[in-house]
Every structure is written in C-alpha cells, then in structure tokens.
Amino acid sequence: MDPAKKAELHQGMQEGIARGHGGFDIALTPMLCGLLGFWIDSQFGWVPVLTVAFTVLGFIGVVVKTYYVYQYRMNLELERRAAKASL
Numbered sequence: 001m002d003p004a005k006k007a008e009l010h011q012g013m014q015e016g017i018a019r020g021h022g023g024f025d026i027a028l029t030p031m032l033c034g035l036l037g038f039w040i041d042s043q044f045g046w047v048p049v050l051t052v053a054f055t056v057l058g059f060i061g062v063v064v065k066t067y068y069v070y071q072y073r074m075n076l077e078l079e080r081r082a083a084k085a086s087l
Contacts, residue, residue, distance in 0.1 A: 033058030
C-alpha cells in the first residue's frame, strides 16, 4: 500500500475513534429530555404529555445536529481535497 494512502487511512481511523461519542448523543439526549419532561409532568400531575414531547424534540434535535455536523465535515473535506489538488 502506498505510504500516503496508508497515512490517510490511519488518520481517518483516528478521527473516527475520536468522534465515536455520536452514539451517546443519539441515545442520551432524547432520554435526558424525556426524563426532564417526566419530572415536569410529575410536578404538575399531568399525563406524560411533556415526557413524550420532550423525547421527540430531543430526538429531532439530535438528528438536526448530526445533519449539520455531517455537512460541515463534508465541506471541510471537499475544501481539503480541492486545496490538495491545486498543489
């Protein structure tokens, strides 16, 4: 394998490991929002309206955040490749 490609592959794997916290975001954010909604529901004696609403909003927030982070990283990669090609 070409040393430059090997270095690029290694760098990509290291970045993937460093960003491995994405699963925690997807799992914990809706759960914490749901717990907050459950606590508020229990304080007011409501049916679990806010529990469901906050969980859904937490999930939507994670999806939107993931989309924008993906778009940002893809743009950075495109710029990096364009700069590398212009050399």
